Amino acid sequence: xxxxxxxxxxxxxxxxLPIEKLLPDDQPAYVSSWIYVxxxxxxxxxxxxxFSGIILAFQGPAWYHISKTGKFVNSLHFxxxxxxxxxxxxxxxxxxxxAAWRGNRFATWATGAVAFIASIATAFTGYLVQTNxxxxxxxxxxxxxxxxxxxxxxxxxxNLGQMLLLHVAFLPAILGVLTVVHVLxxxxxxxxxxxxxxxxxxxxxxx
Amino acid sequence: MTGWFADFMNHPAxxxxxxxxxxxxxxxxxxxxxxxxxxxxxxxPFPKDKNRHHE
Numbered sequence: 001x002x003x004x005x006x007x008x009x010x011x012x013x014x015x016x017l018p019i020e021k022l023l024p025d026d027q028p029a030y031v032s033s034w035i036y037v038x039x040x041x042x043x044x045x046x047x048x049x050x051f052s053g054i055i056l057a058f059q060g061p062a063w064y065h066i067s068k069t070g071k072f073v074n075s076l077h078f079x080x081x082x083x084x085x086x087x088x089x090x091x092x093x094x095x096x097x098x099a100a101w102r103g104n105r106f107a108t109w110a111t112g113a114v115a116f117i118a119s120i121a122t123a124f125t126g127y128l129v130q131t132n133x134x135x136x137x138x139x140x141x142x143x144x145x146x147x148x149x150x151x152x153x154x155x156x157x158x159n160l161g162q163m164l165l166l167h168v169a170f171l172p173a174i175l176g177v178l179t180v181v182h183v184l185x186x187x188x189x190x191x192x193x194x195x196x197x198x199x200x201x202x203x204x205x206x207x
Numbered sequence: 208m209t210g211w212f213a214d215f216m217n218h219p220a221x222x223x224x225x226x227x228x229x230x231x232x233x234x235x236x237x238x239x240x241x242x243x244x245x246x247x248x249x250x251x252p253f254p255k256d257k258n259r260h261h262e
Contacts, residue, residue, distance in 0.1 A: 032256070034248035086237075090245050 017188045024187070030197050038091035039186070045084040046179065050172070052077040057168055061131050081123055088116060100192040108185040108192075115178040122175055125167035128157055139163075 030036075055073050056064050064070035092112070101109035128139050139157045146152040156162055220231040 032253045034251055034253055035245075038248065086241055086244070090241055090248065093245050094248070 017184065021190075022184075022187050027191060028193065030194050031191050035090075035094040036191065038087050038094060041087040042084060042091050043179070043183070045080050045087060048080040049077060049084060050176075052080060053168070053172070065131070081126065085119070085123070088119065092116060095192070098192060098194055102192060102195075103189065105185070105189045105192055108182065108189055111178055111182040111185060115175060115182055118171060118175045118178055122167065122171040125163045125171060128163040129160060129167050131160070 052073050064074040128135050142157045222229055222231050
C-alpha cells in the first residue's frame with residue numbers, strides 16, 4: 001500500500017465514511033418523526049441565509065436600505081435567521097432529551113454545540129452591521145459589557161469595519177466548517193435512535 | 208412602515224418582571240411558540256411513505 005498521505009487519507013475516508021453512508025437512500029424507521037425534521041430545516045434556513053447574504057454583500061447598503069427589492073432581500077436574510085434559531089433550538093432540545101451523544105456520537109454532539117455558539121456570534125455581529133438605529137443601540141449597550149470583561153479594545157463592537165468583516169468572512173467560514181463536519185459526523189455514526197428503541201443494524205455497523 | 212403593524216411596532220416593548228427575572232412579552236411568546244412546536248413535533252403522527260419497500 002502506498003505510504004503517501006493522500007493514500008492514507010483516502011483509505012481512512014473509505015473505511016470511516018463510504019459513499020453508501022455518505023449518501024444513504026434509506027433511514028431507520030424511527031426517523032419517521034417530526035422531531036427528526038428540525039436538523040434539515042436548520043440546514044435549509046442556513047442555505048437561505050447564505051444565499052441572501054451573498055446578494056446583500058454584492059449589492060451593499062445603498063441598495064438594501066433603499067430599493068424595494070433590496071429591502072425584501074434584507075428582510076429575507078433577517079427573518080431566515082429568526083427561523084434558523086427557532087429550528088436549531090428545537091433540534092437542540094430534541095437531541096438533548098434523547099441524549100444524542102449515545103453510541104459514540106460525542107463528536108456529533110460537540111460540533112453541534114460549538115456550531116450553536118458560533119451561530120450566536122455570527123448573528124450578534126449581524127445585528128451590529130445593520131447600519132440602522134437598532135444596530136447603533138445594540139452596539140452601544142454591548143460595548144459596556146465587553147469593556148467590563150476586558151476585551152473591548154480587541155473585540156470592538158462599535159467598530160463597523162471589524163464587525164462587518166467578522167460577520168461576512170471569518171464567522172461564516174467557522175460556522176460553515178462546523179456545519180459540514182457536524183453533518184459528516186451524523187452520516188458517519190448514523191441518526192441517533194430513540195432511547196427505548198431496538199438497536200438498528202445501520203447504527204450498530206457504524207460503531 | 209405604515210398602518211396597524213406600524214402602530215403595533217412603534218412603541219417600547221412591554222416587560223414582565225418578577226424578582227431577578229425580566230422578559231419582554233414578545234420574547235416570552237416566541238419561547239412559548241417554540242415549546243408548542245417542540246411538543247407538536249413529538250406527538251403529531253408523521254405521514255407514512257406509501258412508496259417505502261419493506262424488505
